[in-house]
Amino acid sequence: MKTPIKALLLDFGSVISKSLFERQNIIEEKLQLPKGVLTWKGPFDPSSDPLWMSMQRDEITERDYWGTRAQEIGALIGKKNWSMLDLLKSMGEKTDYSEILRPQALQVIDIVKKSGGKVGILSNEIELFTGKEFVDNLPFLKDLDSFYDATHNAILKPNPKAYEIALNTLQLHANEVLFVDDQLRNIVGAMKSGLKTLHFDITQPDACYQYVLHVLGINSLIATNN
Structure with missing residues (x-):
């Protein structure tokens, strides 16, 4: 008998944001x-982004990739040793979550919760990249069953152990949870831990989130991101 999926466990960067x-x-x-000065495209054009491909081969970490990009952007405006936190804070004093968060993600979190399912986040670096104030004011934070x-920590x-911590907080078995992440290494890790998985394609967010609802057995449609 097929085990029903009772919870959705989401990565944050590129999946929710x-x-x-x-x-x-x-x-x-x-x-x-200058418009167009940033030419790195990651998964939108992998062959034109050697640093991204290096990350996909596990030669560098995701933190290394974004740390390098933040330093490059800082150098363009005369700032040395910029971090991702420096970059994101520099983009505006007032956080506009509507600019940052995927509307599809917010819709699906709401749908899953209203359908009686659990929702959690499993991230490597939300606060590291965005700061504590950003995290504390996330509009869906109160709806989460696990964060x-x-x-x-390391x-x-x-x-x-990261997946184990999330499962313990959700109080569910691995095969009762769908884990969604845009990085293949994290998907492989989740599979090894027994979770159901979806490798999120950031070039097709509408399709990915609609598939999430299908896997969870929820007969709802998300509004497309026009």
Whole structure:
């Protein structure tokens, strides 16, 4: 007999939040950079982004990739040793979550909760990249049944312990949880830990989130992101 999925466990960066690849025009506008100066495209054009491909081969970490990009952007405006936190804070004093969060993600979190399911986040670096104030004011935070951010410890995905912590908080078995992440290494780690998985394609967020609802057995449609 097939075990029903009782919870949705989501990565944050690029899954719930829009990736910086999708927000390059906003970065250029807010930092008053020439339009089109940011040319790295990651999964939207992998062959043109050797650093991204290096990350996909596990030669560098995701933190390394984004740390390098933040330093490059900082250098363009005369700032040395910029971090992702520096970059994201520089884009505006007031956080506009509607610019940052995927509407599909917010819809699906709401649908799953109203359908009686559980929802959790399993992230390696939300606060590291965005800051504590950003995390504390996430509009869906109160709806979560589990929240694990590895910013303050060394237990990062795909370490099996990270998935174990999330499962313990959800109080569910691995085969009762659908885990969604945009990085294949984290998907492989989750599979090894027994979770159901979806490798999120950030170039097709509508289709991915509709598939999430299908896997969870929820007969609802999300509004497409026009």
